[in-house]
Amino acid sequence: MFDTVLIANRGEIACRVIRTCRRLGIRTVAVYSDADADAQHVRLADDARHIGGPRPAESYLRGDAILDAARAAGAQAIHPGYGFLSENADFADAVEAAGLCFIGPSGASMRRMGSKAGAKDLMASHGVPVVPGYTGDDQDPALLAREAGRIGFPLMIKAAYGGGGKGMRIVRAAEEFGAALESCQREARNAFGRDRVLLERYVERPRHIEFQIFGDAHGHVVHLNERECSAQRRYQKVLEETPSPFVTPELRARMGEAAIAAGRALDYVNAGTVEFIVGQQGDFYFMEINTRLQVEHPVTELVTGLDLVELQLRVAAGEALPPALLDGPVASRGHAIELRLYAEDPDQGFLPGSGVLETLRLPPPSTHVRIDSGVVEGDAVTIFYDPMIAKLIVHDIDRAAALQRMRDALAEVDVVGPKSNVAFLERLVRHAAVVDGTIDTGYLDRHLDAFVGASGDAASALPLDLAAAVVATLLDGERAAIDAARTGTDPHSPWARADGWRLGHAGKRIVALLRDGERLEVAAHGADGRYRLDLGDAHVEVDGARLVDGGLSARYDGVGARHRVFADARRVVVHDGTRRHAFEHAPAFVFAATSTTQSDRIVAPMPGRIVVVKATPGDVVAENQEVLVMEAMKMELTLRAPRAGTIAAVQAAVGDFVEADAVLVRFEAVEGA
Template sequence: MFSKILIANRGEIACRVIRTCRRLGIRTVAVYSEADADAQHVRQADEAYLIGGPRPADSYLRGDAVIAAAKEAGAEAIHPGYGFLSENADFADAVAAAGLVFIGPSGASMRKMGSKAGAKELMAAAGVPVVPGYTGEDQSPNTLAREAARIGFPLMIKAAHGGGGKGMRVVHRLEDFIAQLESCQREAANAFGRDRVLLERYVASPRHIEIQVFADAHGHTLHLNERECSAQRRYQKVLEESPSPFLTPALRAAMGDAAVKAAQAIDYVNAGTVEFIVDPDGQFYFMEINTRLQVEHPVTELVTGLDLVEWQLRVAASEALPLTQDDIRQQGHAIEVRLYAEDPEAGFLPGSGRLERLALPEASPGVRIDAGVVEGDTVTIFYDPMIAKLIVHGADRMEALARLRDALARCDIAGPKSNIAFLERLVRHPAVTGGWIDTGYLDRHLDEFMPAPSLASTQQVALVAAELLWQEARARAQAGDGDEPDSPWAIADGWRLGHAGARPLAFAHLGQTWTALAHGHGGRYRIELADEVHEVEDARLTGDLLGLRIHGQARRFRILRHGTRLTLHDGEQRTAVETVPAYRRTDMAEASGSGKIVAPMPGRVVLVKAQPGDAVVAGQELLVMEAMKMELAVKASRDGVVADVRAAAGDFVEADTVLVALE
C-alpha cells in the first residue's frame, strides 16, 4: 500500500479521498488554486501546494504542475477524483512516465473509452447493444447535418469527450440543428478541450441505469450492481439510487454481465462505470464508460458496505480484488441528492458567495454527508456550485425516502440560494415515490416541481411568533437564576409597570409585513394578528423542534433560525419569514423596465450576438455567458433597439453588470 498520495482535485471528492487515506494511515497531499487557498481539502490534507490561478485551465487542468507538486512532496501516486484530469489519457501516461502511479485505468484504456464515438464503435464490435447514430471523424457542419437528417429527429448531439451532462443537446428540427451544434461544440471545447461530437437517436422516455465495475491487474473483473440516475434536469443527475426500482433480477444480471464484458474488452483496471439507456420495454443500450469514480458512488457503498476509494487504492497498489462476484451483496436501499448553490426559481441559475449558514443533518448509520465546504466558506464562480451530497440508507426504498425527507428538512443554507426546497418537492412527487420517472420527465414537467410561492398564512406567522415567545420564556428562566428571581423585571414577557403584558412582534415575507400583539409567557400565548386570534398552549422547543397546541390541536414543527430569518418546516414544506422591528414600515416598489440587460451572475462572456442599432424582440438571445461550467443565454427583456453593447467575448463580468442597453 502507498505511504503518501497526491489528490489532483478539490471539493467533496478530495475530502472524501482524504478520509479514506487517513483511515488507512496514508498521508495526503492537496493541490489548490488561488481561489481555493482556504478550502476544506487544503485544510484537511497533510500538505498542500499552490498550482496556479483560479480558472481550471490555470490550475487543476495543468497536469505538469500537478505532477511537479507530487514529486516535490514525495508522493508515490496520484488520485484524480472525478472531473478535471480524471479521464485524461495523456495525463495518466505522464504520471506513469514520471515514475508515479495513476489511481485509475491506463491511458490506453482511457483512449478507447475517452471518446464516446470510439467507445460506441468498440462496444458494437463486441456485441454490446448501442443506440443507432453517427460517430465518424468528419466533423464538418454539412456532414453532421446530413447525418442528422439520416438518423431522424429528435436526436441527441453529445460531446465525444468528457461527461457530466456537459456538451449535450436534444434537437427536434433540422432547422435548429446548426445553432445547437455550435453551442454544444463551444461548451465541449470549454469543458474538455475538444469539440468533437457524435449524434445518436433520441430514445423516448428512457431510464438511465449504470453499472459499477471494478477490475484488477490480475485478470479479475466484477460488477457491484446498478445505480439508477433517471431523475435528471438538462442531463444533470438530480437523484441517484440503488437498487433500481425498475430492474428485474433477470435484467439486472444481463446488464451486469454486459458491463463486465465491456470492461474486459478494453483490459480495464480500477473503478469504472458502464452507463446504459433503457427503454420502457427493458431493452438496454450502451451509452458510455466513465473511466473514473462517479459522483454517485456513495449509494453503491451504502448498499454493498464497501469503500470504493479503498478498493481503488488497493488495486492501484497491485493488490487483487478483495472479493469475487459471488461475494457481492446488496443490502437495503440508498438514495443520493446533491445540494447546489443555485436558484431553481430563476432557471436554476448557479449561485456564488459566502455560506453565511450551512446546517446539515448529523451523520448517522442511515445518513451520510459528503461535503467540501463548511459554514463560512465561499462558493466561487470558477467551479461547480455543489455544496454537499446527502446520502441516506434504509431497509427498503420506502424507509430510505422517509429518511431522505427528514434529512432534507434539517438542512438550512443562507448566503447563496439553494435547491433544498426543490429537492423536497422532488422526493415527494409521485414520479419519484412511484419509481417511474424517466430522464426527460423533469424537463417536460418542471412546473410540477416548481409551485408558485405563496404568502405565509397568519397561523404560520403565529407559530413563528410562538417560537420567539418561547425563547423569551427561556430567557426568563435564565433570569430567574439571578439575584432577584421574583422581580417582575426578570420576566421577559412584555410586562411593564401599570399594564398587562403585551409584546409587539413584526414579520416580513414576500413583501408582506405582519404586526402581531402577543400576550402570555411560559408556553401559553394569545397572539392577535390581522384581526385573528391564535391561542397557543404548551409550546416547547426541543432542539429545533417546536411542539405545541394551537386552537386545541397538537402540532409539531421544525424551526431553523439564522439571524433575523426563521424558517418554519411543517414536515412537507418550508416557509421563511424575517423578524423586523415592530415600528418598521416596509415599502415595496417594483423597478420599472429600464432597457438595461445585466449579467445575472458573475462569469465570462463567450459570445456576443447583438450590435448597436440591431432591432431585437423580447426573449431574443443577445449574449452567451459561461459560469460554473455551464453556458447561460442572456436575453432581451423587451422589444427595442440596441443602443450600446458594453461587453466583448472573453470579458469577465460581475453580477448586475450592464451588458447591453436598449434605446
C-alpha cells in the same frame, strides 16, 4: 500499497480520498489553487502544494504543475478523483512517464473509452446494443446537419468527451439544429477543452441505469450491481439509488453481463462505470463508459460494504480483486439513496450561487446517514468550481425506509449564505414519481413546476406554517429580551420585556414577515407562549408554545403541532416534518414605493465570463430575445432582453470576466416613460 498519494482534485472527492488513505496509513498530498488556499481538502491532507490561479485552466487542469507537485512531495501515485483530469489520457500517460502510478485505467484504455463516440463504436463491435447515431471524426456542421436528418428527430447532440450533463442538447426539429450544435460545442470546449460531438437518436422517456465495474491487472473484471440515476434535470443527475426499483433479476443479469463484456474487451483495470439508456419495456442501449470513480459511488459502497477508493488503491498497486468479488454476483444489502445539496436557486432556473456559508447545518453521520462534503460552515462556495455543498447518502433495509431516512436527513439541513436546493430536494423525495419508482430522465424537465416555485397559502388566510413562524419569532424575541435584562440594573423591570406590555391593556405587537417577496403582517396579542394571532379576518389562538432543542411545540386552536425551527436575525424557517417554510424578518412599519418603469438594462446574475454577444448598439430586439451568453460555474447562462426596445450600449465583450450585478447592456429610454 503506496507510502504517499497525491490527489489531483479538490472538494468532497479530495476529502473522501484523503480519509481512506489516512485509514490505510498512506500519506496524502493535496493540490490547491488560489481560490482553495483555505479549503477543507488542504486542511485535511498531510502536505499541500499550490499549483496556480483560481480558474481550472490555471490550476487543476495543469498536468505539468500537478506532476511537479507530486515529484516535489515524494508521491508514488496520483489519484485523479472525478472531473478535471480524471479522464484525460494524455495526463495518465504523463503520470506513467514520470515514473508514478496513475490510479485509474491506462491512457490507452481512456482513448478507446473516454470518447463517447469511440466507446460506442467499440461496444457495437462487441455486440452490445447501441442507439443509432453518428460518431464520425468529420465535424463539419453541414455534414452533421445531414447526419441529423438521416438519424431523425428527436435526437441528442452530446459532447464526445466529458460528462456531468455538460455539452448535451435535445433537438426536436431540423431548424433548431444549428443553434443547438453551436451551443453544445461551445459548452464542451469550455468544460473539457474539446468540442467534438456525436449524434444519436433520442429515446423518449428512458431510464438511466449504470453498472459499476472493476478490473485488475490479473485479468479479472467484475460488476458491483447497478445504480439508477433517472431523476435528472438537464442531464444532471439529481437522485441516485441502488438497487434500481425498475430492474428485475433477469434484466440485471443481462445488463451485468454486457458491462463485464465491455470491460473484458478493453482489458479494463481499476474503477469504471458502464452507463445504459433503458427503454420502458426493458430494452437497453449502451450510452457511455466513464473511466473514473463516479460522484454517486457511495450508494454502491453502502449496499456492498466495500470502500471503492481502497479497492482503487489496491488494484493500482498491483493486487488482485478480493476472492469474494470473483465468486459470483456481489451481494447487495438493503437500499441506498444519494442526493446532492447545491448552492443554487431552483426558483431562478437553478442559477448557481456563491458566497460564504454563514450557516451550514447537516444531519449528523450515523449508521444510516453518510455525509460527503468538501466544505464546512464559514467556508466559501466559489464561482470558479461546481457549487456542490455536500452529498447526503442514506441506507436502510428497503427503499421505503431509505426514502424516509432521506426525508428526515433533509429536514435537518439549514443553509444560510448562498441559496440552496434543499427545498427542491424535499419535494423530490416525496413526489409520487420518485416514491413509486416510475421517474424517467426527462420527467423533472417536463414537470418542473411541481418541484419549484411558491406554494404558500394566500395572505387572507393564516396557515399553520405562518403561525408557527410568528410564534417562533415572538418567543425568540422574548427570550432575547430577558437574557439582555439579566445584565442590566433592574432585570425585573416591565420595560425590559419584549411582550408589547402596556399599562391598562393587553400587549399588541406587529410581526412582519416576507414570504417569496410577499409582505405578511400579523398582529400578536399576549406573551409567554399564549397568543392570539390576527391576519385580516383570520384568527388563531396559540397556547403552550415552547422553543426546546431547536423545535417549536404549541397548540393552535387546541390542536398540537411541532415544527423544527431555524432562526436568526434575518429569517425564520419552520419545518413541519414534510417541508420547510422560509420567511424573512421585515420592519413592522415601512414606507412602500412602487415603480412601473420597465427595466432598461441587462445585468450579470452572478460573476462569470462572457462567451457570446449577439447584439450591438442600435439593434432592435424583441422581449426575451437572446442577447448575451455567459459562463459561470461550468454552466452557460443565457441572458435575454427584459423588454422589446433598442440597444443603447453593450458594456461587455467576449472573454470579459464580469462581477455580479454588473450592467452589461443598456436600452434606450421608452418615450413617455
